Amino acid sequence: MSYLNIFMSKDRIIFVTKEDHEAPxxxxxIEDDPNDPYEDHGLILPNGDIxxxxxxxxxxxxxxxxxxxxxxxxxxxxxxxxVKGSDCVENFRSMQECMQKYPELYPQEDDxxxxxxxxxxxxxxxxxxTSSPESTPATTENPAAS
Amino acid sequence: LVTESVVEASVPESxxxxxxxxxxxxxxxVTQTAVSEPAPAAEPVESTAAHSDVPEHAPYLLIGGGxxxxxxxxxxxxxxxxxxxxxxxxxxxxxxxxxxxSKELWFSDDPKATETLSxxxxxGKERSIYFQPPSFYVSPxxxxxxxxxxxxxxxxxxxxxxxxxxxxxxxxxxAEISYEKCLIATGGVPRNLQVIDRAGEExxxxxxxxxxxxxxRSLEKISREVKSITIIGGGFLGSELACAxxxxxxxxxxxxxxxxxxxxxxxxxxxxYLSNWTTEKVRKEGVNIIMDAVVKNVSYKNDKLEIKLxxxxxxxxxxxxxxxxxxxxxxxxxxxxxxxxxxxxxYRVNAELQARSNIWVAxxxxxxxxxxxxxxxxxxxxxxxVSGRLAGENMTGASKPYWHQSMFWSDLGPDVGYEAxxxxxxxxxxxxxxxxxxxKDTPKAATEQSGxxxxxxxxxxxxxxxxxxxxxxxxxxxxxxxxxxxxxxxxLRDNVVVGIVLWNVFNRMPIARKIIKDxxxxxxxxxxxxxxxxxxx
Numbered sequence: 238m239s240y241l242n243i244f245m246s247k248d249r250i251i252f253v254t255k256e257d258h259e260a261p262x263x264x265x266x267i268e269d270d271p272n273d274p275y276e277d278h279g280l281i282l283p284n285g286d287i288x289x290x291x292x293x294x295x296x297x298x299x300x301x302x303x304x305x306x307x308x309x310x311x312x313x314x315x316x317x318x319x320v321k322g323s324d325c326v327e328n329f330r331s332m333q334e335c336m337q338k339y340p341e342l343y344p345q346e347d348d349x350x351x352x353x354x355x356x357x358x359x360x361x362x363x364x365x366x367t368s369s370p371e372s373t374p375a376t377t378e379n380p381a382a383s
Numbered sequence: 384l385v386t387e388s389v390v391e392a393s394v395p396e397s398x399x400x401x402x403x404x405x406x407x408x409x410x411x412x413v414t415q416t417a418v419s420e421p422a423p424a425a426e427p428v429e430s431t432a433a434h435s436d437v438p439e440h441a442p443y444l445l446i447g448g449g450x451x452x453x454x455x456x457x458x459x460x461x462x463x464x465x466x467x468x469x470x471x472x473x474x475x476x477x478x479x480x481x482x483x484x485s486k487e488l489w490f491s492d493d494p495k496a497t498e499t500l501s502x503x504x505x506x507g508k509e510r511s512i513y514f515q516p517p518s519f520y521v522s523p524x525x526x527x528x529x530x531x532x533x534x535x536x537x538x539x540x541x542x543x544x545x546x547x548x549x550x551x552x553x554x555x556x557x558a559e560i561s562y563e564k565c566l567i568a569t570g571g572v573p574r575n576l577q578v579i580d581r582a583g584e585e586x587x588x589x590x591x592x593x594x595x596x597x598x599x600r601s602l603e604k605i606s607r608e609v610k611s612i613t614i615i616g617g618g619f620l621g622s623e624l625a626c627a628x629x630x631x632x633x634x635x636x637x638x639x640x641x642x643x644x645x646x647x648x649x650x651x652x653x654x655x656y657l658s659n660w661t662t663e664k665v666r667k668e669g670v671n672i673i674m675d676a677v678v679k680n681v682s683y684k685n686d687k688l689e690i691k692l693x694x695x696x697x698x699x700x701x702x703x704x705x706x707x708x709x710x711x712x713x714x715x716x717x718x719x720x721x722x723x724x725x726x727x728x729x730y731r732v733n734a735e736l737q738a739r740s741n742i743w744v745a746x747x748x749x750x751x752x753x754x755x756x757x758x759x760x761x762x763x764x765x766x767x768x769v770s771g772r773l774a775g776e777n778m779t780g781a782s783k784p785y786w787h788q789s790m791f792w793s794d795l796g797p798d799v800g801y802e803a804x805x806x807x808x809x810x811x812x813x814x815x816x817x818x819x820x821x822x823k824d825t826p827k828a829a830t831e832q833s834g835x836x837x838x839x840x841x842x843x844x845x846x847x848x849x850x851x852x853x854x855x856x857x858x859x860x861x862x863x864x865x866x867x868x869x870x871x872x873x874x875l876r877d878n879v880v881v882g883i884v885l886w887n888v889f890n891r892m893p894i895a896r897k898i899i900k901d902x903x904x905x906x907x908x909x910x911x912x913x914x915x916x917x918x919x920x
Contacts, residue, residue: 248654252819262913275786289461299460
């Protein structure tokens with residue numbers, strides 16, 4: 238590739254070594270407004286409410302047990318008990334009951350009533366590692382997130 | 384690969400102990416509704432028997448059963464408790480995602496993949512192309528009564544008339560459904576070459592217009608039966624199918640030809656040097672590429688198809704796949720009195736995806752106003768998800784404009800994978816910044832086996848699926864100046880970055896999105912390129 242090409246073409250090409258890119262960038266980015274009404278949000282909205290439309294919830298809030306899920310999770314979210322959520326047992330029971338009717342949608346763990354079995358895999362998102370367009374602000378802002 | 388660690392912060396693991404929607408290994412039986420043969424779209428025929436499963440009213444009516452529609456359904460249900468959503472689709476299938484039809488499903492080791500339409504993700508987990516199994520949905524007859532509402536899918540029915548004054552639609556079988564809010568997400572149909580259209584039945588019988596599950600199944604079968612397949616079209620779909628078939632070519636004794644008018648694969652998307660590089664890679668997948676190819680006519684002779692090019696070249700083949708674009712489906716425009724865009728095609732909608740009061744359009748069929756990038760129409764999967772979700776939000780009172788830029792991606796074999804965002808048009812001036820090995824590196828290290836992926840999105844998010852490319856011998860050392868192994872390409876309009884291609888660098892989409900959102904004029908794009916850390920994995 239000759240230098241002449243680089244100057245004449247509408248397509249410029251630059252090759253850079255690791256050392257070339259070592260110094261921090263001086264490119265300026267505009268500071269984001271955390272309360273931008275147009276922006277997508279993560280699980281919790283700026284006003285503290287739960288974002289039921291968060292992609293991270295997968296189909297939990299929209300499926301056949303969506304209402305039970307919302308009731309249970311809302312109860313937990315707003316619970317002021319010392320053991321958070323301890324006043325929500327009925328809601329969670331209701332949710333479990335519903336989910337048991339749809340094993341295809343909500344596969345149950347074996348011999349397990351309340352014990353957790355590993356966080357990330359059982360999180361409500363179709364949880365596989367993602368290069369997600371919809372990460373929460375915490376992960377979105379880090380350009381070098383990997 | 385990025386691990387989504389979103390939920391742990393707020394959701395106690397002790398409470399959420401189930402995982403959602405494990406994909407079904409078997410193809411779901413499509414029995415939600417009585418499936419009737421799709422009637423010709425002309426005159427709706429009065430028929431009483433077929434109406435029995437059609438609800439008379441749907442508070443939320445979604446026309447079309449693809450990705451945008453499903454995303455809207457989910458969004459509506461999330462925001463409006465107890466919402467009753469009716470999807471009406473011409474297809475006989477429940478909503479499914481398209482990208483695996485030209486990618487993962489072809490690479491699956493599972494001999495039943497064609498039947499089950501399931502594929503293995505990078506983490507070993509099976510995933511179905513169907514967004515949800517049948518049990519997720521409510522039957523149309525139960526929709527009005529079921530306690531907490533739900534999503535019902537009426538398959539095999541086409542909406543043929545829309546009465547905007549009375550807020551109701553008419554189906555191909557004559558049934559009528561009134562609505563309160565309506566989404567048009569009718570997608571489109573594959574374009575055909577005029578010369579094939581006019582070439583007669585023997586040629587049409589041997590031509591695939593690829594879009595749906597049935598097209599995938601049919602082509603997969605054909606690939607095992609014929610000796611030669613020619614793909615016409617050098618864009619995303621054509622190139623992906625060429626690579627998919629090319630990979631099988633040795634095992635199947637199949638000749639795979641790909642022809643297109645441009646100089647290289649993805650010629651309308653990638654700058655020439657990357658298009659050339661891509662073309663070489665596609666060749667390495669076993670594809671015989673014919674560029675500068677304009678088809679003049681196709682005929683059936685001696686049990687073969689003969690393709691004649693304008694320059695006189697003759698190509699003999701057994702089967703043709705035409706991948707020459709999509710015609711957005713706007714048949715309802717007339718009866719509904721909706722505007723169709725003359726530049727981009729599709730229904731014209733505003734920045735909030737609204738066509739008129741109570742009517743929104745999303746996905747391939749929507750020509751919308753993008754506040755940052757101007758009026759456009761986008762035919763990618765993630766856009767269908769993003770616009771579907773946005774339409775659902777606005778149908779439930781949000782009034783938000785299109786703001787979150789959608790992205791797209793393509794994988795063409797083990798060496799070429801890229802993600803892109805914004806306006807990625809090769810006619811724009813571009814600046815490409817590529818990683819160069821230092822003097823200390825050996826040629827072997829320089830041509831690293833970076834994480835190349837075969838990815839397909841989950842319903843709402845891009846899922847990075849990495850298959851490590853194993854080569855037995857290192858590729859021959861290439862001139863560093865021509866090795867476009869990893870980098871970032873900026874597409875400029877009036878000195879503002881309007882599009883970005885992330886070339887073999889992954890998980891940097893958030894920063895790319897940010898740069899486009901800012902819409903700033905940057906004096907030195909190399910400084911912007913630094914933000915991507917292209918030298919790291």
